[in-house]
Amino acid sequence: MIFLNQYDLKQNYILPLPEPEHEIALETKNLEVFYGAKQAFFEGNLKFERYKITSLIGASGCGKSTYLRSLNRMNDGIGTVKGQILYRDLDINGPDINVYELRKHIGMVFQRPNPFSKSIKENITFALKENGLKDKEKLAEIVEESLKKAALWDEVKDDLNKSALALSGGQQQRLCIARAIAMSPDILLMDEPCSALDPISTLKVEETMLELKKNYTIIIVTHNMQQASRVSDYTAFFHMGHVLEFDKTKKIFTNPTIQATNDYVSGNFG
Numbered sequence: 001m002i003f004l005n006q007y008d009l010k011q012n013y014i015l016p017l018p019e020p021e022h023e024i025a026l027e028t029k030n031l032e033v034f035y036g037a038k039q040a041f042f043e044g045n046l047k048f049e050r051y052k053i054t055s056l057i058g059a060s061g062c063g064k065s066t067y068l069r070s071l072n073r074m075n076d077g078i079g080t081v082k083g084q085i086l087y088r089d090l091d092i093n094g095p096d097i098n099v100y101e102l103r104k105h106i107g108m109v110f111q112r113p114n115p116f117s118k119s120i121k122e123n124i125t126f127a128l129k130e131n132g133l134k135d136k137e138k139l140a141e142i143v144e145e146s147l148k149k150a151a152l153w154d155e156v157k158d159d160l161n162k163s164a165l166a167l168s169g170g171q172q173q174r175l176c177i178a179r180a181i182a183m184s185p186d187i188l189l190m191d192e193p194c195s196a197l198d199p200i201s202t203l204k205v206e207e208t209m210l211e212l213k214k215n216y217t218i219i220i221v222t223h224n225m226q227q228a229s230r231v232s233d234y235t236a237f238f239h240m241g242h243v244l245e246f247d248k249t250k251k252i253f254t255n256p257t258i259q260a261t262n263d264y265v266s267g268n269f270g
């Protein structure tokens with residue numbers, strides 16, 4: 001067993017990023033996150049390609065969620081985020097950004113399914129109505145479309161007025177995905193979206209993600225190595241608050257450049 005502190009971070013990090021092949025949906029430059037005096041994330045320079053899935057992997061406490069949550073300002077009021085987060089030529093970490101509007105573009109799906117205690121339909125229409133959409137036909141259209149994209153429509157189409165809380169955990173998580181995509185985000189952040197799900201529900205959510213990447217850019221935190229290798233195009237390996245290696249998923253899992261990545265993906269430390 002190899003222990004985390006065995007790696008000399010100064011020698012290993014940070015590998016040059018691969019050249020992005022396509023358009024960049026989101027980029028972080030010199031991102032740092034502090035909780036009080038403690039620095040939890042260091043020098044994050046990553047570029048996320050549009051219509052691709054990027055997995056963030058690494059041992060518990062290495063800063064994956066801290067980094068992910070910064071991308072739609074979920075760390076506001078919790079930690080201090082320094083550096084730039086560039087989205088459509090805007091630094092969304094800037095003081096003049098309307099965070100509520102931002103989250104319509106960069107949505108989040110959490111670890112535990114968290115549907116509202118409302119009907120399946122209302123879970124999807126609630127935020128849209130709050131945003132002023134009143135047209136019933138348009139709302140019904142969005143409900144159907146979002147549930148179809150989240151691969152839940154066939155299972156719930158006859159029960160749209162039933163409580164979302166009566167759904168299984170896996171169905172609830174797909175409903176939360178439907179709720180997020182009903183707002184037509186550009187980018188979906190997913191923080192261990194399958195950790196509370198059984199293997200069959202996990203596979204369904206993974207299939208949903210593969211379908212969703214036709215229209216969305218997805219960044220997912222996962223502890224599940226098989227999941228990262230099954231769904232993602234790129235993988236970033238986090239270690240003690242640093243991104244040590246970021247590359248195509250196939251390279252990370254079959255021929256990583258640094259020892260620490262190799263040890264992690266082959267299960268030799270944890």
Ligand SMILES: Nc1ncnc2c1ncn2[C@@H]1O[C@H](COP(=O)(O)OP(=O)(O)OP(=O)(O)O)[C@@H](O)[C@H]1O
Pocket residue numbers: 035040058059060061062063064065066067078
């Ligand atoms: N709200 C907070 N206040 C203070 N410290 C925090 C807070 N959230 C996270 N941390 C600390 O920041 C570091 C990174 O935590 P983070 O949750 O980002 O790691 P992670 O890689 O996502 O872990 P896990 O895989 O267990 O979810 C840890 O040392 C953690 O204790």
